[in-house]
Amino acid sequence: MSIRRPVRLSEALYIRQCEDTVLMAGGTDLMVKYRAPAGARPSFTKDVVLIGHLKELNYLKVYEDVARIGAAVPLARILEDASVPAYVKEPLASIGSPSVRNLATLGGNICNSSPAGDSLTMLYALDAVLTMASSKGFRECDMADFIEGPSKNRLAKDEILIEVAIPMGAYDRTFYRKSAQRRANAISKVSFFGVASVTGGKVESIAMALGAVGPTVIRDRDAESMLKGIAVPGRREASDRALEHIAGLVEPIDDLRSTKTYRRRVALELTRHFLEEVVGL
Amino acid sequence: MDSKVRFKLNGEHVTMTADPLRRLIDVLRDDLGLTGTKEGCGEGECGACSVLMDGRLANSCLLPLAAVEGKEIVTIEGFRKTKRFELLKECFTEEGAVQCGFCTPGMVLAAEALLSADPHPNERAVRDGISGNLCRCTGYSSIVAAILAASKRGEGLW
Numbered sequence: 437m438s439i440r441r442p443v444r445l446s447e448a449l450y451i452r453q454c455e456d457t458v459l460m461a462g463g464t465d466l467m468v469k470y471r472a473p474a475g476a477r478p479s480f481t482k483d484v485v486l487i488g489h490l491k492e493l494n495y496l497k498v499y500e501d502v503a504r505i506g507a508a509v510p511l512a513r514i515l516e517d518a519s520v521p522a523y524v525k526e527p528l529a530s531i532g533s534p535s536v537r538n539l540a541t542l543g544g545n546i547c548n549s550s551p552a553g554d555s556l557t558m559l560y561a562l563d564a565v566l567t568m569a570s571s572k573g574f575r576e577c578d579m580a581d582f583i584e585g586p587s588k589n590r591l592a593k594d595e596i597l598i599e600v601a602i603p604m605g606a607y608d609r610t611f612y613r614k615s616a617q618r619r620a621n622a623i624s625k626v627s628f629f630g631v632a633s634v635t636g637g638k639v640e641s642i643a644m645a646l647g648a649v650g651p652t653v654i655r656d657r658d659a660e661s662m663l664k665g666i667a668v669p670g671r672r673e674a675s676d677r678a679l680e681h682i683a684g685l686v687e688p689i690d691d692l693r694s695t696k697t698y699r700r701r702v703a704l705e706l707t708r709h710f711l712e713e714v715v716g717l
Numbered sequence: 718m719d720s721k722v723r724f725k726l727n728g729e730h731v732t733m734t735a736d737p738l739r740r741l742i743d744v745l746r747d748d749l750g751l752t753g754t755k756e757g758c759g760e761g762e763c764g765a766c767s768v769l770m771d772g773r774l775a776n777s778c779l780l781p782l783a784a785v786e787g788k789e790i791v792t793i794e795g796f797r798k799t800k801r802f803e804l805l806k807e808c809f810t811e812e813g814a815v816q817c818g819f820c821t822p823g824m825v826l827a828a829e830a831l832l833s834a835d836p837h838p839n840e841r842a843v844r845d846g847i848s849g850n851l852c853r854c855t856g857y858s859s860i861v862a863a864i865l866a867a868s869k870r871g872e873g874l875w
Binding site for chain 1: 718736737738739740743747756759760761762764767770773774775776778779780781783784786787827830831845846848849850
């Protein structure tokens, strides 16, 4: 297998149109996945197309209503940008270590499509929109529709993810927590991301997403609807109903990192903490 | 399979004719004899293979050679010619921050990357800065003390 380093996005798209390839931005997942014994070349099963260096994928602009982030922007650059809100940064800061975050990209975390991908809970809850390019043109896809299961997504063979658009909201209640073996370089056992805005003593908007408790990130829009308009401080009735609904969607598994019992319990306790302690429901 | 990859290595322009899919760490150690860069885990978790890429810490076990085209790479061999290294060396020695030494090149480069971005880090920031570098000997506290000492004594260096 070979590795190609196109100079422009159009060249990369042309390669994608002609050949069955694997895209590499930062390489922090792929170089581990296709790792060979020390000294040997990585054992990729398809030709690799490098896209991390492409200028067309390396912009970051935060507007009043939306943050537009090029798919190959390294996580470290997002974290250093003063115009990106803290609630967007928090999950990204929990990924890897400084050196990994210097290489790893937002687009890579999305296309790796792990149920434990730590940017994903945030992107699901904030209704991020992805833009894909191919030599035929552009198309958009909602974050929640993009990932189909572990390592499976709707990126076509001739496409490249080029932009992640994150709508900006005025949230006054935010909470992110990742449970993992240790603080750095650890994959989530379970994670939670939640934002809400409370105005005039009522929940005006609320969004939550849970990571690593199902084949994809789980967002329960029905539970969120039950909570909209509820008075704060509340008496835990609405939050109990919402939690019961979420509990029905959470389907964790046992694996080398954790157990389904632990994951279910921590996922629901983190949700409860957000609803009762952070939002005040 | 070989192709030409041009980059700057320890201050000099180099053109490597090599398989561009090979890892940077293998090219550094096996082709160029720069064995100060160590391989611990080979999965980006231990930081022993850390180098500086355009001044930022990067795991050379996660970089295919093709990805360093046009970049500036500094390994511990290049960094040891600097005043900053001399000070870090003194502080690591004085604080007993080196035992077996395997993590030390990566740890020193992590310290350099941290102090370049933040010349006066607090202890928490130092611990975050070296959070991708594993040390199985020291228990970290002497390394943290060494970096804090270098930050204090290195006024104007970073």
